[in-house]
Amino acid sequence: MQRSSDALPTQPLLADSLGSRKRPVCNACASEVVRLRNVRSPIDGRYYALYECKRCRSRSFDAHEHQTDLAALYDSLAEASAQTYELPFQRSSYWSHEVAFIRRMLGREPVSVLDAGCRTGDFLLHWPETVRRVGVELSHRSAQIAGRRGLAVHEMQLEDLQIHDRFEIVTCYAILEHLTAPRQFLAKLADLVQEGGVLAVLVPSFETLKARALEAVGYRWHMYRPPEHLNLYSRPFLDTYLAQEGFSLVARRYTSGGTFNPLGRVPLLGKAFAKAMWLVDANSPLHLVPVFDHMYAYYRLGTERRRRSAQ
Numbered sequence: 001m002q003r004s005s006d007a008l009p010t011q012p013l014l015a016d017s018l019g020s021r022k023r024p025v026c027n028a029c030a031s032e033v034v035r036l037r038n039v040r041s042p043i044d045g046r047y048y049a050l051y052e053c054k055r056c057r058s059r060s061f062d063a064h065e066h067q068t069d070l071a072a073l074y075d076s077l078a079e080a081s082a083q084t085y086e087l088p089f090q091r092s093s094y095w096s097h098e099v100a101f102i103r104r105m106l107g108r109e110p111v112s113v114l115d116a117g118c119r120t121g122d123f124l125l126h127w128p129e130t131v132r133r134v135g136v137e138l139s140h141r142s143a144q145i146a147g148r149r150g151l152a153v154h155e156m157q158l159e160d161l162q163i164h165d166r167f168e169i170v171t172c173y174a175i176l177e178h179l180t181a182p183r184q185f186l187a188k189l190a191d192l193v194q195e196g197g198v199l200a201v202l203v204p205s206f207e208t209l210k211a212r213a214l215e216a217v218g219y220r221w222h223m224y225r226p227p228e229h230l231n232l233y234s235r236p237f238l239d240t241y242l243a244q245e246g247f248s249l250v251a252r253r254y255t256s257g258g259t260f261n262p263l264g265r266v267p268l269l270g271k272a273f274a275k276a277m278w279l280v281d282a283n284s285p286l287h288l289v290p291v292f293d294h295m296y297a298y299y300r301l302g303t304e305r306r307r308r309s310a311q
C-alpha cells in the first residue's frame with residue numbers, strides 16, 4: 001500500500017471539467033454514467049474522473065480525459081520489467097494451481113487453450129505439449145519470446161484475429177481492465193469459446209472488502225490506475241453480458257494476487273508474509289468470498305450458442 005500518494009484528493013470536483021467535450025458513457029455497456037469522484041493517477045500524477053454506470057454499475061475512466069500516448073505508456077511499462085523477459089521459463093506454483101483448477105472444472109485434459117494477452121507464454125506453457133496452445137499478444141517482444149518457447153502466437157489485437165476454429169478453454173488474465181474498446185474485445189473473447197467450453201477471466205474487483213475498506217478510510221484503491229486501468233467491471237455486468245452469449249457462471253474466487261504485503265520491504269519477514277499469502281490465496285476458503293480484489297471468474301458456454309443481444 002503506498003500511503004501518502006494514495007490519499008484521496010482533497011481538491012473539489014469541478015462542475016464540468018470536461019468542458020465542451022461529450023460526457024463519456026460506460027465503457028462496458030455504453031449506458032449513461034455518473035461521476036463518483038476525482039482520482040489522482042499514480043501513473044502520471046493527473047486527476048481523472050471516476051465514473052459509475054447507472055445501469056450496470058461498472059466503473060470506468062475516460063482514456064481521453066487527458067492527452068495520453070498509450071503506446072508510449074505501455075512501452076515504458078514493458079521497459080521497466082524488461083529484465084524479467086529473457087529469464088528462462090520456470091514452472092510456477094501460481095500457474096500450476098490455475099491449470100489444475102481449470103482441468104478439474106473441465107473434468108479432463110482440454111484439446112485446446114487460447115490465452116488472450118499471453119505475454120511471454122508462462123500460463124500456456126503450464127499445459128502439456130499435447131494440448132493445442134495458442135496465444136494472442138500485442139507486445140512484439142513478448143510475442144517473440146512466447147513464439148521462441150514453442151507456442152503458436154498471434155501478434156495482434158484479439159479483435160483482429162482471423163481464426164476459424166474455437167477453443168475448449170479461453171483465458172484472459174489481467175487484460176480487460178486495460179482496454180479502450182472492451183465491448184469489441186469481450187464479444188471476440190466469447191466468440192472464441194467452443195460449445196461446452198470454459199472462459200476464464202481475471203479482473204480487479206472493487207466489489208470486495210479490500211477495495212471498500214481502503215476507500216472507507218480515504219485511500220485510493222491501488223487498481224485505480226488511469227490511463228493504464230480504464231475499466232472496472234461489476235459482477236452483474238460480466239455475468240449478464242456473458243449470460244446473453246450463452247455462458248453460465250461456474251466458479252468465482254478472489255485472491256490477493258500477491259499484491260497485499262504490508263511487510264513487503266522488510267527482509268525475510270516480507271518473503272515469509274508473501275508465502276503465507278500465497279497459501280491463503282491457494283488453499284483457504286477465504287477465496288470464496290469477496291475479500292481480496294483479484295477476481296477470477298469461470299464461465300461455461302452451453303451447448304447452444306445464443307445470439308448476441310444488441311447491448
Ligand SMILES: [Zn+2]
Binds near residue numbers: 027028029031057058
Ligand atoms: Zn455500464
